[in-house]
Amino acid sequence: VIISAEEEDLIKFKDYQIKYLLGDNTVEVSGVGTKMKLSQLKLALDYKKTITMIDLNSGKYNKGITNKTNLYVKTFLELRQQLSGQLRTAYVPTMGNLHEGHLSLMRMARQYGDPVVASIFVNPLQFGPNEDFDKYPRTLEEDIAKLEDLRDVYVLFAPTLKEIYPEPQSFSVQTPDNLGNILEGEARPGFFEGVSTVLMKFFSCVQPKVAVFGKKDYQQLMVVRQMCRQFQLPVEIVAHETVRDEHGLALSSRNRYLSDDEKAEAISLYNTLTHMEARL
Numbered sequence: 001v002i003i004s005a006e007e008e009d010l011i012k013f014k015d016y017q018i019k020y021l022l023g024d025n026t027v028e029v030s031g032v033g034t035k036m037k038l039s040q041l042k043l044a045l046d047y048k049k050t051i052t053m054i055d056l057n058s059g060k061y062n063k064g065i066t067n068k069t070n071l072y073v074k075t076f077l078e079l080r081q082q083l084s085g086q087l088r089t090a091y092v093p094t095m096g097n098l099h100e101g102h103l104s105l106m107r108m109a110r111q112y113g114d115p116v117v118a119s120i121f122v123n124p125l126q127f128g129p130n131e132d133f134d135k136y137p138r139t140l141e142e143d144i145a146k147l148e149d150l151r152d153v154y155v156l157f158a159p160t161l162k163e164i165y166p167e168p169q170s171f172s173v174q175t176p177d178n179l180g181n182i183l184e185g186e187a188r189p190g191f192f193e194g195v196s197t198v199l200m201k202f203f204s205c206v207q208p209k210v211a212v213f214g215k216k217d218y219q220q221l222m223v224v225r226q227m228c229r230q231f232q233l234p235v236e237i238v239a240h241e242t243v244r245d246e247h248g249l250a251l252s253s254r255n256r257y258l259s260d261d262e263k264a265e266a267i268s269l270y271n272t273l274t275h276m277e278a279r280l
């Protein structure tokens, strides 16, 4: 159905698909019993390519995504332009090679804010000299396809190295010893400083209201929370439960480095801890 209507006309979305002609683009909308002014619809399509449709009878949100193509931006400038005026942005920073763990962070972000922005950037500052920076899996095309299917992410920010570090990064965020230099921080000197520094850049550009982190990287979650608190960054850090495979192994891009024996060990560690927790 092609709608022709006046700007102020209320459009009622029924139980069928509507094709709405907007400039050169044909955009598909589907919804149930939802009313919206044509001018609002146009604005939503123009601005966000996404509409959240509210069922007037039940009051329920009916997520209606009109255009499955996410915006893929590479520069801070483009990102700021896309997000200008947005006050409820929800952000999920990642290093890519997206799996179900990442996707569930993005689904959660969608419940906390709108639009959802995801970033993919393999941050050299958080890799030690003998770590896997060079061989860290970079799968941008597959990642974009997954985000298109997910339909919850409005902008993907996947900058180049030069965009993030146009000059050597001489300012950095120091983490306190008793948080950043223990446990993983002790084994990976400079790791949390690298994470905090890149997140400070991303937060200052995305200016999210909410950012979602997985509990899988629990120490990282604590570091980020404390950094935001001490710098009084106006961002709420939301934690998502660890997502595991059917055997109990936490999903992680680095699982590919584990041998079968190491995987079995990781699973048994988790099972033992869960068992102990149940008996406490």
Ligand code: PAF
Residues within 6 Å of the ligand: 093, 094, 095, 121, 123, 126, 195, 198, 199, 217, 220
């Ligand atoms: O957890 C990660 O993937 C990274 O440490 C993060 C938060 C994207 C910062 O580079």
